[in-house]
């Protein structure tokens with residue numbers, strides 16, 4: 539399965555590791571790099587050296603309880619880092635839901651848009667339809683500020699699958715080719731522990747067929763709830779979650795710990811007969 543990401547074409551017949559570059563001041567996992575472009579760029583390059591085959595740059599926190607970031611603040615944090623990473627050799631994804639940020643990032647060389655609102659904001663479909671960038675469509679119930687207060691599902695897997703299928707249809711209707719799309723169940727985005735566990739246990743049933751899947755479990759609270767570990771002590775659980783996501787068909791892993799995840803993926807790939 540191939541994913542078209544601007545000038546890059548990703549062969550997703552084997553798993554790829556996407557390194558998280560958090561440009562917010564209040565990152566949930568203590569990795570915020572908002573105060574220094576140089577530090578953020580150095581971190582991004584270190585992730586590439588560690589084996590990241592995509593990077594995800596985010597300048598607005600979407601952790602539970604996060605308040606929205608202004609357009610100006612998001613652009614001010616994002617663009618210097620994106621511009622400094624031009625020519626880095628791997629596709630740069632931008633974690634944003636604002637069409638204006640999408641347009642500016644695509645003009646500055648971003649190869650993928652990672653939208654936690656799945657292009658539902660006015661103007662978002664048009665902003666990416668004009669490009670040939672990759673697009674990640676993610677499921678979220680509610681919005682970051684309140685999504686974890688009381689998530690409720692009648693049919694979790696069906697609701698996630700139907701939501702994503704509807705967003706795929708909307709994207710295709712806007713002229714966005716299927717080979718540009720990757721889908722994501724949105725671990726921790728309006729999901730209680732039992733919802734996150736059910737998604738991990740039955741991942742294929744939550745996803746419309748025939749499209750690649752991205753999973754982002756790294757350091758998330760579901761792992762803390764299952765292990766009792768604080769956010770900085772969740773690497774073993776994050777690796778276990780990553781491999782379970784691969785078992786469930788995910789082929790892009792969005793992680794903080796690139797080198798460790800690459801090692802876990804190497805073991806998984808060998809056991810699956812992948813080179």
Ligand SMILES: Nc1nc2[nH]c(SCCc3ccc(S(N)(=O)=O)cc3)nc2c(=O)[nH]1
Pocket residue numbers: 566600601602633652653654674676686722724725726727752753754755757758759760792
């Ligand atoms: N496609 C995609 N993009 C993402 N961007 C983020 S930022 C993390 C926001 C957050 C932090 C912590 C919790 S919690 N309460 O579960 O620990 C939830 C959400 N994540 C993802 C993800 O998964 N996919």
